[in-house]
Amino acid sequence: MTENDQRAEWRRKGEIWVVNHERIDRMLAPLGRAALDVAAPKPGESVLDVGCGAGTTTLQLAEKIGAGGSVLGVDISEPMLDFARERAAAAASGLPIRFELGDAATYAFPRARFDLLFSRFGVMFFADPVAAFANLHGALKPGGRLCFVCWRPAAENELVSLPARAVKALIPPAPRSEPNAPGPFSFGDPARVTSILSGAGFSNIALETFGCRMLYGVGETRDGAIDDAVEQAFETGPFSRALGELQGDVRERAREAVRAAFADRAEDGGVFIEGNAWIVTALADHWRNPRQ
Ligand SMILES: C[S@@+](CC[C@H](N)C(=O)[O-])C[C@H]1O[C@@H](n2cnc3c(N)ncnc32)[C@H](O)[C@@H]1O
Numbered sequence: 558m559t560e561n562d563q564r565a566e567w568r569r570k571g572e573i574w575v576v577n578h579e580r581i582d583r584m585l586a587p588l589g590r591a592a593l594d595v596a597a598p599k600p601g602e603s604v605l606d607v608g609c610g611a612g613t614t615t616l617q618l619a620e621k622i623g624a625g626g627s628v629l630g631v632d633i634s635e636p637m638l639d640f641a642r643e644r645a646a647a648a649a650s651g652l653p654i655r656f657e658l659g660d661a662a663t664y665a666f667p668r669a670r671f672d673l674l675f676s677r678f679g680v681m682f683f684a685d686p687v688a689a690f691a692n693l694h695g696a697l698k699p700g701g702r703l704c705f706v707c708w709r710p711a712a713e714n715e716l717v718s719l720p721a722r723a724v725k726a727l728i729p730p731a732p733r734s735e736p737n738a739p740g741p742f743s744f745g746d747p748a749r750v751t752s753i754l755s756g757a758g759f760s761n762i763a764l765e766t767f768g769c770r771m772l773y774g775v776g777e778t779r780d781g782a783i784d785d786a787v788e789q790a791f792e793t794g795p796f797s798r799a800l801g802e803l804q805g806d807v808r809e810r811a812r813e814a815v816r817a818a819f820a821d822r823a824e825d826g827g828v829f830i831e832g833n834a835w836i837v838t839a840l841a842d843h844w845r846n847p848r849q
Pocket residue numbers: 563567585607608609610611612613614631632633634637659660661662676677678679680682683
């Protein structure tokens with residue numbers, strides 16, 4: 558995909574994300590919180606939020622570092638950034654936040670500026686990940702920290718595996734996709750992530766597994782929560798395109814099958830699905846970066 562294609566794709570996804578931001582944030586909250594705990598942003602630090610999207614974690618980072626620090630959120634999706642700017646303007650004044658539209662893989666970041674590079678699910682989409690992370694590496698101060706959360710493989714994430722299993726008998730199997738192609742699950746293999754980061758010059762690379770129950774559907778009643786989960790599966794997330802392309806009778810049968818699958822996960826208070834991620838940490842070691 559060219560940068561223009563990526564921009565167009567994330568414009569389309571961004572518009573959907575903005576409409577659904579409350580339910581997506583609710584679902585991702587425990588994973589973002591866990592990564593923020595590990596990243597441990599400190600008052601006064603300078604932080605870069607990579608693929609910041611609608612700015613949820615950018616705001617959280619800014620609250621932690623306070624007025625003496627600064628946070629830059631970079632993203633390729635205009636609608637997401639427009640919404641992020643609105644949210645930052647509506648938040649408590651004085652938060653040291655800036656947003657920039659750009660491709661983090663090639664963006665001309667100031668060299669050796671940041672203490673911390675953070676991302677919640679924003680770094681798995683680079684066409685050349687080693688080059689992209691080398692670019693990001695150059696933006697970190699020597700000894701600066703990298704911390705991001707990314708998905709473990711799709712088969713371990715009910716966001717995809719649960720609806721996929723439910724409709725298996727109804728839709729033709731998707732063509733085998735290249736697991737390392739840019740996409741939400743392209744960082745599932747820990748050896749690959751380690752190799753990308755060490756190729757980009759990072760040291761002290763560590764991947765910690767993090768699993769949690771994600772709140773996927775909410776409603777005033779059990780049925781309402783299940784309906785909310787079904788709507789979310791059809792409208793957002795990695796399996797929504799496959800479901801969205803279904804027509805007529807097959808679509809209705811798929812909806813019923815997905816509904817039955819989520820009904821199994823409904824409890825008082827909502828529909829919960831299992832999410833599994835890596836929390837990845839590394840340090841910038843400027844002496845070992847082969848690309849600088
Ligand atoms: C799954 S979303 C996560 C958004 C946000 N971090 C969050 O947790 O709400 C992935 C984000 O990465 C952004 N993105 C994808 N490729 C990018 C690139 N090359 N440079 C900057 N942002 C990118 C997308 O526009 C999108 O906002």
